[in-house]
Amino acid sequence: xxxxxxxxxxxxxxxxxxxxxxxxxxxxxxxxxxxxxxxxxxxxxxxxxxxxxxxxxxxxxxxxxxxxxxxxxxxxxxxxxxxxxxxxxxxxxxxxxxxxxxxxxxxxxxxxxxxxxxxxxxxxxxxxxxxxxxxxxxxxxxxxxxxxxxxxxxxxxxxxxxxxxxxxxxxxxxxxxxxxxxxxxxxxxxxxxxxxxxxxxxxxxxxxxxxxxxxxxxxxxxxxxxxxxxxxxxxxxxxxxxxxxxxxxxxxxxxxxxxxxxxxxxxxxxxxxxxxxxxxxxxxxxxxxxx
Numbered sequence: 001x002x003x004x005x006x007x008x009x010x011x012x013x014x015x016x017x018x019x020x021x022x023x024x025x026x027x028x029x030x031x032x033x034x035x036x037x038x039x040x041x042x043x044x045x046x047x048x049x050x051x052x053x054x055x056x057x058x059x060x061x062x063x064x065x066x067x068x069x070x071x072x073x074x075x076x077x078x079x080x081x082x083x084x085x086x087x088x089x090x091x092x093x094x095x096x097x098x099x100x101x102x103x104x105x106x107x108x109x110x111x112x113x114x115x116x117x118x119x120x121x122x123x124x125x126x127x128x129x130x131x132x133x134x135x136x137x138x139x140x141x142x143x144x145x146x147x148x149x150x151x152x153x154x155x156x157x158x159x160x161x162x163x164x165x166x167x168x169x170x171x172x173x174x175x176x177x178x179x180x181x182x183x184x185x186x187x188x189x190x191x192x193x194x195x196x197x198x199x200x201x202x203x204x205x206x207x208x209x210x211x212x213x214x215x216x217x218x219x220x221x222x223x224x225x226x227x228x229x230x231x232x233x234x235x236x237x238x239x240x241x242x243x244x245x246x247x248x249x250x251x252x253x254x255x256x257x258x259x260x261x262x263x264x265x266x267x268x269x270x271x272x273x274x275x276x277x278x279x280x281x282x283x284x285x286x287x288x289x290x291x
Contacts, residue, residue, distance in 0.1 A: 111162035130248035133224030137236030153216035167219025
């Protein structure tokens with residue numbers, strides 16, 4: 001099956017699965033008629049001793065797994081009841097946030113959020129310090145080293161601006177291409193030297209793993225690598241050299257809701273030392289906690 005047909009089949013299947021998932025009751029938000037929902041929730045919590053409830057959108061791995069650990073091991077003692085809503089599509093995750101179906105999400109880094117804000121005319125707020133980093137690596141099932149990569153090799157990179165930049169920088173550090181100085185963010189049009197005449201194609205990040213057998217190289221972020229069962233530190237032919245917290249994932253909500261005590265508590269719990277140790281133990285360097 002050629003790569004164009006594989007893209008079509010995967011995209012169609014992904015769309016059907018996503019629509020089915022988001023049609024289920026767990027992904028439907030509820031609307032309150034209270035004048036001040038946050039204040040009402042806080043008041044009810046004090047009066048009844050009940051846990052504060054919060055609905056959070058995540059990508060399945062690693063954010064979903066990390067938040068599941070928080071829900072079971074850290075949140076109960078802090079009095080926070082977390083409902084986890086999983087999205088495979090980052091656009092649907094942010095759309096759910098915009099529509100009030102979730103209170104916050106945990107899957108994106110700040111440059112991605114800022115680019116999304118600009119394109120969709122949406123105002124979001126990202127909490128700092130961030131939570132974890134999914135390093136970008138270059139992977140292949142056809143070649144065991146970059147030296148084996150042939151002329152006119154087909155290379156896929158993420159199609160969102162920030163992660164495309166990261167993948168291109170890894171290719172540059174591997175001396176496969178050279179970019180215009182100070183290109184920020186860099187895109188394929190900023191390539192000024194391409195000795196092997198690499199054919200670079202931008203695709204949705206979710207399709208990088210399924211289409212990996214059809215290409216020579218793929219720039220893939222750590223979340224998709226972990227989800228596939230590969231090991232970033234063992235399987236990557238090249239890897240981001242700097243653990244730049246700019247690209248670390250964090251808690252995001254709509255601008256104006258950052259003072260919601262439930263969301264502030266969520267961010268604090270995700271930064272707990274127990275969570276950092278869980279990330280270190282489970283992912284063995286493929287996902288990195290932010291100090």
